[in-house]
Amino acid sequence: MITVNYFARLRELTGKSEETIESDSMTVQKLLDWAEDTYPGFGKSTVHVAVNEEYALKEDIIQSGDVCAFIPPVSGG
Amino acid sequence: MITVNYFARLRELTGKSEETIESDSMTVQKLLDWAEDTYPGFGKSTVHVAVNEEYALKEDIIQSGDVCAFIPPVSGG
């Protein structure tokens, strides 16, 4: 089971802050593809993924128990 | 009569903060020469002169009633 968090525009688009996905493991790229399929307009090409609070590369593997977050373009400051 | 002010090293060297000079007019250069003659070690080549609270050029004329200040190298900040 993988936990995913949504923020900002993506939280509003999906209507949720968090959900869980039944999967033992997947790549970051797969997670992005899943999000785009599930939520039209997700815009995966502009979204980064953090795994356990650290930016991950597209080829990184997400394991069951990991906490992921979709990070749309940041705008702090 | 011209009023002159001394600060920092020059105040300690001359032992005074202020004095007056009996003169109707003189150039800034003359005032520096007078100071060097009167107070050995004055160091006129490193001292600037302000006339009425504004930096003056060596050829500027000081008039009776003007308030002058000797400005050794500044070190604010």
Place this chain on the structure above:
Amino acid sequence: MMKPYEIVETPIEIQKYADYVLHAGAGAVTVFTGNVREWTHGIRTLYLAYEAYIPMAEKKLAQIGAEMEDKWPGVKVAIVHRIGELHISDIAVLIAVSSSHRKAAYEANEYAIERIKEIVPIWKKEIWENGEEWIGAQKKYPEGNGSE
């Protein structure tokens, strides 16, 4: 109480962070605050709503601090970002840096705000009289840990 790298939901007090970075070896302190301004590109802002992925944002602020200490040895740093609803003139972000000499304090401070805008998971929504929008420049997928 304060942490040197923190996300807060209450007003940011400058003095607290300036005091934190000051020490006997510090000859210079720079404090930067990013404040909510009323007009942007001719559009009047009513207020801003900031949101953060708080634990990761605090980690990333600490990472920026570590980068600064690496590039400008001897600097002492505090960075705080506020989230929630912010109104005109409120401080959204504060960066305090001390160093023995002024050059490092200026340079490291400016470096921090640039890095915050690149890697810290915080988002700003602008709310105007006739609409609202999440702000954020699109960037290509990062290589490595958000460092460049």
Place this chain on the structure above:
Amino acid sequence: MMKPYEIVETPIEIQKYADYVLHAGAGAVTVFTGNVREWTHGIRTLYLAYEAYIPMAEKKLAQIGAEMEDKWPGVKVAIVHRIGELHISDIAVLIAVSSSHRKAAYEANEYAIERIKEIVPIWKKEIWENGEEWIGAQKKYPEGNGSE
């Protein structure tokens, strides 16, 4: 009460000057403080004694502010310098600058401290355990009104 360009004999409060420069159009505020540090070139400072030609110093601070407004239109500036006996970590000088965007706030602030060290009639004496000295780099006689 405060003046935007002033020489004071009492401790400098950061908040007062940061508040002064803040306004609805300001998106960035930079505050620089120059503090008394304990060690300079391996020599331990006990305290510093600052002296100023007060009326001229305040005029020159105001001149620097005018130069900043000219170079970075829209900045709002306050500069204060303390004189008298200052101890470790005391603030000797504070520069506060606000602007709509951060670049000008950083640049104008750094410009101010450079100019203060060039043209403002203020002098610093360092007092160590075994001696004291008036500090100041020798410069050639200025052309014109202290501008370069």
